[in-house]
Amino acid sequence: MIKILLAEDQSLVRQGLKLMIETDKELQIIGEASNGQEAIDLCEKQSFDLAILDIRMPIMTGLEAMRIIRKRWPDIIVLILTTFNDEEYALEALKYKASGYLLKDGESEELIRSIRSALEGGLVIEDQVAAKVMPALMKSQMHTLEKNHSLTNRELDIMACIGEGMNNQEIAAELFLSVGTVKNHISVVLDKLDLRDRTQIAIYALKRDIKR
Structure with missing residues (x-):
């Protein structure tokens, strides 16, 4: 329950x-x-x-x-x-x-x-809320988006999935990983990109057109 x-x-x-x-x-x-x-x-x-x-x-x-x-x-x-x-x-x-x-x-x-x-x-x-807030969030993160970071292919795949709105369980099923592994990769991505949460990862992925 x-x-x-x-x-x-x-x-x-x-x-x-x-x-x-x-x-x-x-x-x-x-x-x-x-x-x-x-x-x-x-x-x-x-x-x-x-x-x-x-x-x-x-x-x-x-x-x-x-x-x-x-x-x-x-x-x-x-x-x-x-x-x-x-x-x-x-x-x-x-x-x-x-x-x-x-x-x-x-x-x-x-x-x-x-x-x-x-x-x-x-x-x-x-959707109608996202249409208003995404431009503002993107603008606030421009300094982060301009940084050059080294991301692995697996990290890029997970970022792409987050950008598509998938949750951890869906990402795990899509990429044949455990939920724990997905969470670990997300933590590494947050650290590498100096981002706060998965919302900012989604913004990063959308701005950089990161796709699988």
């Missing part, structure tokens, strides 16, 4: 999301919060595999809660769910290593697929 924390200030919306998510029998909402502070309080009392946080909530926003959760409980995967297709919000969410930025108007099947992908190490960004 995947233990999920759901933070959403509107009770009806929260209950609707819960019903949608729990159509997958392996996903269970075991903690509900109406603001970021309540989400933090729940994390102190229970263990969660994943947290889904609305951005705009009273007392403490989802972004503020995410910063604390990522610092204190780094193993908890965080997805941001919002009605706001806003570049600034999305950039901040990715800066603090959210595993996804989703809009509330998506279908239940799409939401479940996104949760599954994030749990497997994927990064999930709605």
